[in-house]
Amino acid sequence: MKQDNSRRFIARLFTHLTWIIILGLFYLFFQDKWLQQNDPNHSLMTASSNAPVVLQRNRQGHYIAPGTINGLPVRFLLDTGATDISIPGSLADKLQLSPGRASYASTANGTIKVYATQLDSVALGGLSLNQVAAHINPHMAGDTVLLGMSFLQHLELTQRGDTLTLKR
Numbered sequence: 001m002k003q004d005n006s007r008r009f010i011a012r013l014f015t016h017l018t019w020i021i022i023l024g025l026f027y028l029f030f031q032d033k034w035l036q037q038n039d040p041n042h043s044l045m046t047a048s049s050n051a052p053v054v055l056q057r058n059r060q061g062h063y064i065a066p067g068t069i070n071g072l073p074v075r076f077l078l079d080t081g082a083t084d085i086s087i088p089g090s091l092a093d094k095l096q097l098s099p100g101r102a103s104y105a106s107t108a109n110g111t112i113k114v115y116a117t118q119l120d121s122v123a124l125g126g127l128s129l130n131q132v133a134a135h136i137n138p139h140m141a142g143d144t145v146l147l148g149m150s151f152l153q154h155l156e157l158t159q160r161g162d163t164l165t166l167k168r
Contacts, residue, residue, distance in 0.1 A: 041065040044125055052167035053125035063164050064144070067124040069095055074145050076124060078164070080157075082148030085122065089138035091145065092117070099136050112139050122151050127166060129154055 040056035044065050055063045055078070063078040069087070072095055079086075086105075087097065099115030114135040122132045124147065133150040158165045 039064055049126055049128070050168045051126035052165055053127055055164045055166070057162040057164070065124060067122065067145075067147070069122055069145065070097075070120045075143065076147040077144050078152065079146040079148050080152060082146045084148045084150040085119065085132060085134035086114070086137050086140065086146040086148060087117070087134055088140040088142055088145070089136055091143045092136040097134075097136060103135070105135065105137070112137065114138075122147075124151075124166070127155065127168065 101116045105114045119132045155166045
């Protein structure tokens with residue numbers, strides 16, 4: 001009887017372990033699919049200076065890409081409706097940005113108080129600019145930076161289908 005219980009226990013243990021392994025494999029497989037749909041540009045590499053940057057639209061219709069501010073890695077959401085680059089307050093602290101003059105910005109959620117700042121460098125792929133105007137938005141949640149026209153105005157943007165090409 002004791003040996004029979006022991007066998008049942010081992011059989012249940014192996015059944016549970018098998019399901020855990022199967023679920024883990026599904027997670028690994030679908031995690032990559034999810035990442036590709038929601039952040040298709042996650043592996044954007046820094047190319048040679050001023051090389052065109054080609055971005056794919058994610059499944060929400062946005063262009064999201066990794067880049068740098070003052071040499072530190074950030075995640076950009078391209079926003080042609082934003083006048084300046086908009087940096088969440090918590091991320092600005094991590095980037096050690098100093099808030100400057102206070103002003104007001106109109107957003108989809110109303111008018112908010114923001115703080116001007118100057119970025120030494122901003123890079124997206126091989127495209128880099130120095131001394132770019134930005135503002136710190138203490139009301140903005142998350143760590144995604146809105147890449148506004150203070151950067152994008154210096155580039156030629158061409159959209160075809162789900163692809164956006166940026167070049168100097």
